[in-house]
Amino acid sequence: MLATNKRAFFDYEILETLEAGLVLSGPEVKAAKLAHISLKGTYITFRGQEACITNMDISRYKPAGPMPDYEPTRSRKILLRKRQIAYLREKSLEKGLTIIPLEVYTKGHLIKVKIGLGRGKKQYDKRETIKKRDIQKEIRRTLKNPKF
Numbered sequence: 001m002l003a004t005n006k007r008a009f010f011d012y013e014i015l016e017t018l019e020a021g022l023v024l025s026g027p028e029v030k031a032a033k034l035a036h037i038s039l040k041g042t043y044i045t046f047r048g049q050e051a052c053i054t055n056m057d058i059s060r061y062k063p064a065g066p067m068p069d070y071e072p073t074r075s076r077k078i079l080l081r082k083r084q085i086a087y088l089r090e091k092s093l094e095k096g097l098t099i100i101p102l103e104v105y106t107k108g109h110l111i112k113v114k115i116g117l118g119r120g121k122k123q124y125d126k127r128e129t130i131k132k133r134d135i136q137k138e139i140r141r142t143l144k145n146p147k148f
């Protein structure tokens with residue numbers, strides 16, 4: 001696993017996930033494999049018949065030397081089948097649904113992105129998630145250090 005979008009799991013209820021390929025240049029691949037990648041604030045957009053990941057930050061690969069025209073947050077193409085793109089485009093037009101990248105990972109020598117179809121959580125759902133997380137943390141702490 002190279003990068004995870006932890007905020008996505010907190011802000012969205014993930015309804016469905018898909019695996020997609022990611023189009024990167026050579027130095028970007030090397031930087032991504034060193035985990036110099038951030039999914040904070042990323043989302044999926046559509047341009048014509050293509051899907052793109054927008055606002056994904058891949059830091060410059062330092063050993064590649066100076067790259068004056070390198071833009072770390074440029075839009076990158078996602079490799080999906082036409083049917084999957086049409087399905088996701090249709091779902092993104094529904095009220096309340098968003099397409100967001102969840103993880104970036106390697107599969108063999110390829111770099112893949114796991115994208116999710118999510119519905120935004122309400123504030124009370126987020127509070128409930130925090131409460132459950134705190135209860136689980138307390139249970140683990142108690143089981144680790146029993147007082148008897």
